[in-house]
Amino acid sequence: MNTSAPFSVINHAPHSNEQDLLDALADDLTRACYHQEAVATLLGDASHEALGRDQIVPAKLVVERSLGAGGAGALPVLVGLWLLGMSFPDEALQMAFPRTGTAGLSRLQLIEPDGEGFRAAVDLRPHASDVVAQTWIASDLGAHQRPGPLRHDHVLGVGRASATLAQAVIRRPVERALELGTGSGIQLFYLLSHCRRIVATDISDRALAFARFNLLLNHRVLGVDPERLEERVGLRLGSLLEPVAGEEFDLVVSNPPFVITPRSASERPEDRYTYRDGGMPGDSLVESLVRDLPDVLAPGGTAQMLANWEIRTQAASDDGENHVDEMTPGEESPDAWEAGPRSWIREGTEAWFIQRDVTAPEVYAETWLRDASQGRDQEAHDAAYRDYLRDFADRDVAGIGFGMLWLRRPAQPDRLPFGLRFEEITHPLEQPVAPYLQAQIEATDSLLGRDRAELVLVVADDVTEERHQRPGAQHPGVILLRQGAGLRRTTLLGSAEAGFVSACDGEFSAGVLAQAVASLVEGDERETAANLLASVDRLVTQGFVTEVRNKG
Ligand SMILES: C[S@@+](CC[C@H](N)C(=O)[O-])C[C@H]1O[C@@H](n2cnc3c(N)ncnc32)[C@H](O)[C@@H]1O
Known part of the structure; x- marks a missing residue:
């Protein structure tokens, strides 16, 4: 179902059928300087940081003081209303929103009566980044802004996961993009910067109403014609790939509802937290997307997603059998996490999984129980906690991996230059990481069919070498290459490799350098040179050295 304009009014979601009113609101927000920096300045560091931890008390004190003193303009009212769950009388709202007025805010379904005054029915906050200019995003009020679960x-x-995905998406210009599970539409703000047409889906009509409201509220900044929204963004209601069956996209992005949730025979769809739970057992929603996304990718098209995956105690042995008893929880082999994701990837699809974090089942259960404020009823909390642990135990789950993944349908089915890559990178990355992911994919692609000996290489600008040795030792025991930027990898080097890398200055080919270094170190010269050329793949694909193009 295509839900482009005219959009029906959805209860308990912002209303977006009166563009004049949306423009009036944008003007009021601009006039009040409702921007991230201004909010941070008003609140001060400590209160602003507390708000970042969902603690509103310090910020409320600041706003109350500011309102009491008078003269701070409209900003304290906006902050109190949209961010802190405070109630305001009609006159205060008329003053703070001179163009929209209290009646306009009510018609937009952004406020609701609260005793003598009004309080926010939604959260509305500024958003800006290196890609998106100053905008505002409406979403539901969080647990800290309203009573009850x-x-x-x-x-x-816009949560941490939204930002993680936005910073990882490679922003090359494309014709058609799909966002699966758009929610309030934050990823669309970014996709509009490099995709000509976007289809955004969600299983929730309320989510689509928020996304539409946000696009139209910010149409001037986003460069979208409100009369012809559907020429740039089509909003479609439906589950997973069903709304786009038979279509192809150059880019798919998704922060899907990947949270693993225990299933029960008596559960009802309306009881699920749709923002995080796709209603499927274990990690099978992610599995189904990894398997099926290539169906909607154009040749050369890519998909980027965030996901959770289960890490089992079962370790696949060399004979391919699973030996459940060989391992106990917490003893999974270092690469056990790959087993599930690897088995999901369809033949002919290229994939890069980066595991960023691993959580124990207990910690996972506590996190997601806390997330929805389910801890407020102790008995229900304890029962739900047991359900989580039973569910994980039923599938021998020792840990839950979190990470990001990239899939590509190759431009030519028989050429898979990237292949499959599984990496665990748990340290902080430089953000946005997307340009570095793109550079490493391109570097890997460029190696296909090339004679490594002919490559002319140079050490990447951000790379330094570290040597560690025991006091008094003649030679270093450990030589490390370290990237200062991007994925911030380190790699261990042998002494011949260290010599080879230090000689990569863009002058001579890798073959010449490997030969020269091999002649200087102990051991079989041919074998050493061959090993050095073999290490070129790791050094290039991980971005420690880069190729000098068009040399000579
Ligand atoms: C984690 S939120 C992501 C929101 C937003 N895209 C972001 O990056 O912050 C997941 C979204 O997926 C939607 N969703 C849940 N189940 C779905 C399904 N079966 N098909 C499509 N969307 C679904 C939810 O309604 C929710 O808006």
């Missing part, structure tokens, strides 16, 4: 069809604001 979250609604089950809660529409998420």
